[in-house]
Amino acid sequence: MVINLITFASILHKQASIRNSHEVILTELEKYFTVNFINYKDIDKLSPDDFSIIFIATGGVERLVIQHFESLPRPTILLADGMQNSLAAALEISSWLRGRGMKSEILHGELPETIKRIFVLHSNFMAQHRLFGMRIGVMGTPSNWLVASNVDYLLAKRRWGIEYTDVSLDRIYEYYGQITDEEVGEACASLAEKALACREASPEDMIKAVRLYRAIKRIVEEERLSAITLSCFRLIDQTGTTGCLALALLNDDGIIAGCEGDLQSVFTMLAVKVLTGKNSFMANPSMINARTNEIILAHCTIGIAQTEQFIIRNHFETESGIGIQGILPTGDVTIVKCGNESLDEYYLSTGALVENTNYINMCRTQVRIKMNSPADYFLKTPLGNHHIMLHGNYEDILEEFLQANACKRIE
Secondary structure, rough: OEEEEEEOOOOOOHHHHHHOOOOOHHHHHHOOOEEEEEEEEHHHOOOOOOOEEEEOOOOOOOOHHHHHHHHHHOOEEEEOHHHHHHHHHHHHHHHHHOOOOOOEEOOOHHHHHHHHHHHHHHHHHHHHHHHOEEEEEEEEEOOOOOOOOOHHHHHHHHHHHEEEEEEHHHHHHHHHHHHHHHHHHHHHHHHHHHOOOOOOOHHHHHHHHHHHHHHHHHHHHHOOOOOEOOHHHHHHHHHHHOHHHHHHHHHHOOOOOEEOOOOHHHHHHHHHHHHOOOOEEEEEEEEEEOOEEEEEEOOOOHHHHHEEEEEEEEOOOOOOEEEEEEEEEOEEEEEEEEOOOOOOOOEEEEEEEEEOOOOOOOOOOOEEEEEOOOOOOOHHHHOOEEEEEEEEEHHHHHHHHHOOOEEEEOO
16 A cells, blocks of 8 residues: 655755654554655645645644645645644644635544554545546436435536436337347346245246346446446336346446436445445335334345345336345344435444345335434434445444545434
8 A cells, every 4th residue: 555645844854854853653654555755846746546645744834735735635634743843733734724625634643543544544535536437327217206315416526526427218228129038048047046936927027127137237338337226117118127136136247226216325335335345235214113223124126146045026016027035144234325415414324134024015125124323313314215234334434434525424
């Protein structure tokens, strides 16, 4: 891991004396990182893709730093060990930066904690840069009932660097019509063999669902999409199938795929994947018990790789197409949702998946979660319907990243 240490020092101090004055902290940094020492005069030569820290080596550099305001890395991380009045200068600079709306943090204190913090900040930096330029395909339009799940494309791009791009359903229909039953027969048989059982769905349903998956996958490759959200219900009249299986298989392929044209949820799933490397489950909170802090999450699709076993079903609401009833492992889970039109609010909690339920009047994949925080959030201040669940406790990682991007936590 490489750190560019952009050094600001008073002209009264020579380079050799700077190294001697800060020998302890610089030696410790070099144990863990490859450190490039960059003179502040060369700051313009660095790329935004370079992870850089501002090293305040002496006092008296406050005005020198603000003269380079436009070239400072964002967010601006200031390292000051306190020698040569460096901490005093860092405090003044940080206050000036924050007064102008810039995110700023000072690294100072015990060396082991400083090193740990740098690793966290580097992880956030890399996640932000991986998100930058990613393209989310909006296939169709959001479902009519998702009245609180819109995203302003321009604001999302400014904040996160992601690009939402609209894709006509007509293009899916065109590609779907070009795929023959024979082309997908072998894939259908292979998937059916892996299932624990196959219930309401017919072989013809399976063929249609896999044809749809192939059509969407072709568009994903042509448009270089990192994620898609699909207006599932609008497909049924033209294709005779739902998108549940297609979304499951796309998630298994590493392409983040969400339902119902929900723009906020697909971004949440994408951010989760970038930060943790894990796929997630987009679901409806279908039952909430505020007294016991338990919720049931349910939906008709989930990436098959996230399940221990799966049953091939039909889609719950329409009783058509292919739905997936996933049997998920018990244990720790994280629930998260990014909301608001500019994706600057979020809900985040942890819990334990304690049971796979099988209610006949809910979507096919169902899990009961014992929450570690009050479940009445869902009744009092919910960020819309869909929420995102992933296995494991990732609260600290997600919290750090979202706070670093000036998002507001909703409790």
